[in-house]
Amino acid sequence: KQWYQRRVRGKEKFGFNELIELLYCADRAVSLGAGRALTTFAYNNIPTQKDIVKGGDIQYEQFIRFLDSDDEHEQGNAAFQVIILARVMTGEDHVVIMARGIETLHALLHSES
Numbered sequence: 040k041q042w043y044q045r046r047v048r049g050k051e052k053f054g055f056n057e058l059i060e061l062l063y064c065a066d067r068a069v070s071l072g073a074g075r076a077l078t079t080f081a082y083n084n085i086p087t088q089k090d091i092v093k094g095g096d097i098q099y100e101q102f103i104r105f106l107d108s109d110d111e112h113e114q115g116n117a118a119f120q121v122i123i124l125a126r127v128m129t130g131e132d133h134v135v136i137m138a139r140g141i142e143t144l145h146a147l148l149h150s151e152s
Contacts, residue, residue, distance in 0.1 A: 055080070055094025062101055071105065071113065074120040082123050091127050099130040106143055111150065118143035 061073035077097070081088045091097070105117030122140035125133040 055091045059091075059095035059097055062097065067105070067113065070101070071116050071120075074102070074124070075116065078120045078123045081127065088127050091124075097124060097128045099128045099136050102128075106139065111147055111152065114143055115147050118147070 055077065058073045058077050062070055062077070064070045064073070077091060081091055099121065102117045102121050105113045106121070108114055108117075118140040120140075121128070121136050122144075125136040125140070128136055
């Protein structure tokens with residue numbers, strides 16, 4: 040993971056702003072995929088989280104549609120993403136965002152389906 044991140048940082052044309060823009064895509068799969076990519080970069084990596092913040096605004100509100108979805112796969116993906124990305128999100132306190140993600144994962148783990 041670190042090796043790929045160093046390579047990406049060396050590319051002049053790569054920016055987190057492109058992934059952040061894709062978060063707001065109307066296509067739910069594209070939006071979740073962009074969140075998954077950002078989460079992968081941000082996981083356990085404070086310098087990259089700072090770079091993500093410089094790339095643009097990630098609004099918590101964008102993830103609510105997935106957290107409230109009837110699709111448990113979307114809920115699970117969004118819950119994990121908000122837990123990891125909470126520190127770089129705007130629109131709500133990061134502790135509240137993390138708590139919502141943890142609550143969602145807890146509910147999914149105790150779900151009958």
